[in-house]
Amino acid sequence: MLTGVRIVFLGGDARQIEVIRKCVEMDATVSAAGFDKWDSPCEGVSLGGMSAELLDGADVLVLPTVGCDDEGHISAKYTEEPLQLLTEHIEALPSHCTVYTGMAKEYLKRLCAQRGLELVELLDRDDVAIYNSIPTAEGALVMAIQNTDFTIHGSKAMVLGMGRTGFTMAKSLQGLGANVTMGVRKQDHYARAEVMGWSPFMTDQLLEHVKDVDYIFNTIPSLILTAKVISQMPRHTCIVDLASAPGGVDFRYAEKRGIKAMLAPGLPGIVAPKSAGMIMAGALLQSISERILVKGDKQ
Structure with missing residues (x-):
């Protein structure tokens, strides 16, 4: 009390x-x-x-x-x-x-x-961040579904960053039947992603993994989806950026290429x-x- x-x-x-x-x-x-x-x-x-x-x-x-x-x-x-x-x-x-x-x-x-x-x-606090990752992942899924004309089930869905939000995001996508690839920067994260049944790769090899991706959910708060990377993506790719503002996406170039890219801050307070x-x-x-x-x- x-x-x-x-x-x-x-x-x-x-x-x-x-x-x-x-x-x-x-x-x-x-x-x-x-x-x-x-x-x-x-x-x-x-x-x-x-x-x-x-x-x-x-x-x-x-x-x-x-x-x-x-x-x-x-x-x-x-x-x-x-x-x-x-x-x-x-x-x-x-x-x-x-x-x-x-x-x-x-x-x-x-x-x-x-x-x-x-x-x-x-x-x-770790507990707050972990709990908050649940409505964040749910909100990101809603945004992805509303902005595409194909299912998450059977899609190739990429998650960048295996922190608390990235882990929950990948697990949610896996539960919906997506083929999950996980971009990581640490070897222990690589091993954990592999154990979880995801297809891990190191983020310095990102350019090699985006050529057939349907969804990208980014949690890395620095510019990782550069114009060079975006130029290799299919035009139907949907990007949901969950990183802190200004995010990790070259939004100007994504728009120029006709790729849908959305910055999604504060999703817990919006969706739940x-x-x-x-x-x-x-x-x-x-x-x-x-x-x-x-x-x-x-x-």
Whole structure:
């Protein structure tokens, strides 16, 4: 239980609403800014505007999965009012406050460091990334199916990168009957892919493997699908880029060649916001509870 813990939420999308609901269920004292257009706010949440007074006395500050940009602007789906995190807001937080987000840019890291506040990036947790790979893979499959006129079953589907998302993506494709090839950069990943029944190759040999590919799902966050590589693909190839922006595809050249290539960031929050919110809520609540226990032991 989080009785006596004051949590402030700033902005977010449908995922954040699921996190808020869970915190209320755990008996936390919850305040939020950026939710004035929330149709059915849950009972027990104090909604207000962005101000230093809102943050005063907060034990926990929760920002959206994408945090804020390099000027402090916070994405907020449920308000038309601009939401911007400034130095004055961070200075209003107590020194014991922990700041949570999915991923943090340098602006937020700098503000927290200057104030001496602990900053936790939930997407750095292996459990969150693994769970999030499921709605990511499902969303990628939906995009691929909607943008092609042939089945995944029996197709040649390539996955680039065997991290947490790449592994789940390949396993999902395999379950649908695709012939999966896996581009890897490490020998242990090569061995694992082979054991899983996929056809692995090292990514420096990519050019040799794209000449008959139907689908490519990229998870490598650097330019790997260059113009030279794309020039060797069949025109019907469908590319879904799951890597962090700006992705790993030469989108300009893909369009010039008539190859469908799509950058697909933030799929968990788009295709399965409830599930994605529950994943984030579980990680947040576990982290808060662990810190309460540690502080209690020190006392």
